[in-house]
Amino acid sequence: MTDVAPTQSPDRTADAAIEIGLNAAIVGVRAYQPQILVVRDGTDADWDALPYGPFSPQDHRTFEIGLRRWVQQQTGLELGFVDQLYTFGDRGRHAQPGDTGAHVVSVGYLALAPHGAEPDLADAAWSRWYAYLPWEDWRDGEPEVLTTEIEPRLRRWAAQPLRPTEPARPLKRDERLRICFGFDGGGWDEEKVLERYELLYESGLVAEAKRDEREAADAWTDLPALGRPMQFDHRRVLATAMGRLRAKVKYRPVVFELVPEAFTLFQLQMTVEAIMGSHLHKQNFRRLVENAGLVEATGDMTAETGGRPAKLFRFRREVLLERPAPGVRVKAGRA
Amino acid sequence: MTDVAPTQSPDRTADAAIEIGLNAAIVGVRAYQPQILVVRDGTDADWDALPYGPFSPQDHRTFEIGLRRWVQQQTGLELGFVDQLYTFGDRGRHAQPGDTGAHVVSVGYLALAPHGAEPDLADAAWSRWYAYLPWEDWRDGEPEVLTTEIEPRLRRWAAQPLRPTEPARPLKRDERLRICFGFDGGGWDEEKVLERYELLYESGLVAEAKRDEREAADAWTDLPALGRPMQFDHRRVLATAMGRLRAKVKYRPVVFELVPEAFTLFQLQMTVEAIMGSHLHKQNFRRLVENAGLVEATGDMTAETGGRPAKLFRFRREVLLERPAPGVRVKAGRA
DNA sequence: TCAAAAGTGTTATCCTTACACCCATGT
DNA sequence: ACATGGGTGTAAGGATAACACTTTTGA
Numbered sequence: 056m057t058d059v060a061p062t063q064s065p066d067r068t069a070d071a072a073i074e075i076g077l078n079a080a081i082v083g084v085r086a087y088q089p090q091i092l093v094v095r096d097g098t099d100a101d102w103d104a105l106p107y108g109p110f111s112p113q114d115h116r117t118f119e120i121g122l123r124r125w126v127q128q129q130t131g132l133e134l135g136f137v138d139q140l141y142t143f144g145d146r147g148r149h150a151q152p153g154d155t156g157a158h159v160v161s162v163g164y165l166a167l168a169p170h171g172a173e174p175d176l177a178d179a180a181w182s183r184w185y186a187y188l189p190w191e192d193w194r195d196g197e198p199e200v201l202t203t204e205i206e207p208r209l210r211r212w213a214a215q216p217l218r219p220t221e222p223a224r225p226l227k228r229d230e231r232l233r234i235c236f237g238f239d240g241g242g243w244d245e246e247k248v249l250e251r252y253e254l255l256y257e258s259g260l261v262a263e264a265k266r267d268e269r270e271a272a273d274a275w276t277d278l279p280a281l282g283r284p285m286q287f288d289h290r291r292v293l294a295t296a297m298g299r300l301r302a303k304v305k306y307r308p309v310v311f312e313l314v315p316e317a318f319t320l321f322q323l324q325m326t327v328e329a330i331m332g333s334h335l336h337k338q339n340f341r342r343l344v345e346n347a348g349l350v351e352a353t354g355d356m357t358a359e360t361g362g363r364p365a366k367l368f369r370f371r372r373e374v375l376l377e378r379p380a381p382g383v384r385v386k387a388g389r390a
Numbered sequence: 391m392t393d394v395a396p397t398q399s400p401d402r403t404a405d406a407a408i409e410i411g412l413n414a415a416i417v418g419v420r421a422y423q424p425q426i427l428v429v430r431d432g433t434d435a436d437w438d439a440l441p442y443g444p445f446s447p448q449d450h451r452t453f454e455i456g457l458r459r460w461v462q463q464q465t466g467l468e469l470g471f472v473d474q475l476y477t478f479g480d481r482g483r484h485a486q487p488g489d490t491g492a493h494v495v496s497v498g499y500l501a502l503a504p505h506g507a508e509p510d511l512a513d514a515a516w517s518r519w520y521a522y523l524p525w526e527d528w529r530d531g532e533p534e535v536l537t538t539e540i541e542p543r544l545r546r547w548a549a550q551p552l553r554p555t556e557p558a559r560p561l562k563r564d565e566r567l568r569i570c571f572g573f574d575g576g577g578w579d580e581e582k583v584l585e586r587y588e589l590l591y592e593s594g595l596v597a598e599a600k601r602d603e604r605e606a607a608d609a610w611t612d613l614p615a616l617g618r619p620m621q622f623d624h625r626r627v628l629a630t631a632m633g634r635l636r637a638k639v640k641y642r643p644v645v646f647e648l649v650p651e652a653f654t655l656f657q658l659q660m661t662v663e664a665i666m667g668s669h670l671h672k673q674n675f676r677r678l679v680e681n682a683g684l685v686e687a688t689g690d691m692t693a694e695t696g697g698r699p700a701k702l703f704r705f706r707r708e709v710l711l712e713r714p715a716p717g718v719r720v721k722a723g724r725a
Numbered sequence: 726t727c728a729a730a731a732g733t734g735t736t737a738t739c740c741t742t743a744c745a746c747c748c749a750t751g752t
Numbered sequence: 753a754c755a756t757g758g759g760t761g762t763a764a765g766g767a768t769a770a771c772a773c774t775t776t777t778g779a
Contacts, residue, residue, distance in 0.1 A: 073408060073409075073410055074408075075408055075410070075479075075495060110479065110495075116480065117479065117480050118477070118479045139476060139477065141474060142453070142474065142477040142497050144410075144445065144452065144453045144497070145451065145452050160410060160445075160495075162477050162479070225707075225710075226710065226711075230710075230711055233711060234710070234711065234714075241711075242714065244714040244715075246714075247714075319757090319758085320758085320759095321757065321758075336742075336743075337757090337758090337759095338742095338743090338744090338759085338760085338761095339741075339742065339743080341758090341759080342741095343741095358749095358750070358751090360756090360757065360758090361750080361751075361755090361756055361757065362749075362750060362751080362755080362756040362757030362758065363748065363749035363750050363751095363756080363757060363758045363759085364749070364750070364757095364758080365757075365758055365759090366758080366759090372560075375560075375561065375565075375569070376561075376565055376568060376569065376576075379569075379577065379579040379581075379582075380579075386741085386742090654730095654731085655731085655732095656730070656731075671769070671770075672730090672731090672732095673732085673733085673734095673769095673770090673771090674768070674769065674770080676731095676732080677768095678768090693776095693777070693778090695729090695730070695731090696728090696729060696730065696777080696778070697728080697729040697730030697731065697776075697777060697778075698729080698730055698731045698732080698775065698776035698777050698778095699730095699731080699776070699777065700730075700731055700732090701731085701732090721768085721769090
């Protein structure tokens with residue numbers, strides 16, 4: 056075991072250049088549409104990219120401090136909640152035609168921009184996150200792209216024989232479709248965003264699969280417009296971020312960073328719906344957040360929402376001391 | 391924004407050596423005691439270390455493949471469930487007296503060793519994980535170390551004024567104690583393993599804090615034996631792994647990797663209790679796993695458990711297709 | 726006979742889900 | 753008048769937690 060002894064220098068890392076970068080999926084909500092901060096620099100077929108920053112250990116003590124710093128410096132945004140998502144180290148994830156083979160490890164982060172915050176930057180801008188993953192927005196019913204494009208193509212893919220190079224999996228293709236996309240009465244789980252994206256990638260239905268010259272891509276289907284693609288594996292990072300945020304909303308009071316200081320319950324509900332991508336039962340939502348102790352009335356009212364004037368509420372901080380995992384425990388899917 | 395444009399080479403990473411390593415918290419259960427695979431190489435005051443392997447991009451396509459490979463080669467263990475935990479990049483985390491300042495980023499993993507698997511290796515061995523985090527085992531009631539050592543010292547720490555260099559936090563020290571350790575009727579949340587370890591580190595009560603020469607350490611208290619320390623930040627990785635596994639058990643059928651192919655419900659329960667560190671209500675546990683559809687009777691019986699012979703069960707794979715998040719949804723804390 | 730573990734049955738309570746219905750405002 | 757959102761009440765059903773009690777084995 057001398058080879059894995061921790062005091063040994065891991066010298067095998069020296070024979071290839073390794074770079075470490077930070078990728079941030081910065082999320083805000085404007086007009087009840089979740090937005091993601093993207094960079095458009097005109098290269099790479101105009102595909103958008105997530106903000107990318109180098110990690111420089113001598114400047115910043117931790118990843119998170121470094122991330123907050125460069126986001127602040129480059130965009131003026133003061134981030135709220137920040138959460139490490141995943142570290143992506145796949146060989147060739149930054150591979151480009153004619154590349155030298157330098158290997159980049161990137162640490163993906165989810166970050167929330169406080170309500171109302173605007174980036175002051177020319178080539179970075181908010182962009183609707185459902186533009187990249189349109190099958191995730193069920194607020195106007197089942198997304199059309201799912202029934203017209205995704206379902207028939209995925210069913211064809213499931214009917215195809217496995218490629219010989221394909222690794223053995225515990226589940227068959229059609230079982231995976233049932234679990235991830237809810238085909239055949241499987242039910243839609245709004246948290247499985249990453250699993251869905253990866254299945255679309257694996258089946259070659261997503262533009263990035265063709266770009267990466269995967270065996271499956273384009274061999275058996277022409278590519279429809281399944282969401283706007285992104286550079287590198289940034290759409291995978293975005294999918295990870297969306298899944299994580301949807302899960303987190305249920306047991307941490309993170310929504311309140313995406314909402315003004317004072318809000319009506321309906322505004323709060325629409326913000327949650329924007330994130331979850333589905334509608335919630337109004338009365339149950341109100342009871343839920345109220346007797347979970349998440350909010351308290353400010354005493355003020357507002358008439359700006361149309362209809363009867365509404366009470367304004369604020370986040371009730373004391374809930375952090377009262378419950379181990381305070382959050383909006385919604386079961387998505389109601390109307 | 392040119393500085394953060396993704397197509398630019400992140401050249402600021404070049405001016406310090408960066409190494410990437412993989413750290414694995416490999417968990418098995420023997421005789422209803424969770425075990426962790428540790429390396430003892432005699433250096434560094436005989437502190438144990440987690441198995442550590444270099445990441446070599448040209449040998450392995452992904453982190454996980456690389457991890458499985460070197461664990462297999464070095465220990466003969468064929469890992470089951472593998473989950474990325476967190477990427478630790480703190481400056482100085484590998485700092486040693488007289489160090490050159492090389493910076494190591496380590497990607498921490500949780501891995502499960504299938505039931506019965508034994509490492510065939512001289513200087514790596516199973517070691518009880520509660521030896522490192524003894525306050526996490528409530529199976530014999532509240533751990534003594536909590537009442538005799540931890541609680542009084544943490545209360546003294548909470549009463550001390552904040553150090554001037556300390557960053558502002560949303561919660562006061564005594565509020566954090568209530569949340570993490572359940573003081574003053576806060577209740578014990580078995581998933582907050584990492585939060586508890588980090589609080590002990592921050593308050594200087596853990597040997598690693600003194601080693602790292604934190605300001606707080608030893609300035610106001612002498613160190614008791616608060617669990618066995620580990621090299622580098624490996625105990626933090628272990629705490630992360632324990633918290634993650636405790637959470638995961640509830641919504642993924644991971645326990646079944648730690649249990650023989652056929653098992654009695656009581657054996658399953660004791661395995662879950664070993665992980666959660668607390669006792670469960672027997673009848674409710676049985677009903678829970680049975681009508682969650684997690685198990686099915688094999689038809690056989692065993693008399694080896696003492697007492698009345700018990701039915702043997704096996705994991706019911708079909709549950710993966712039936713429920714979005716199948717797991718042992720226990721609420722810990724019952725007797 | 727007793728201890729230990731396997732099982733069965735029941736009850737009270739809470740939470741979720743789903744309906745039904747009324748209130749206040751702007752157009 | 754009516755559309756829109758605000759707000760209250762309640763009833764059915766299911767899941768959970770906590771008890772009590774019987775059965776079958778080995779020592």
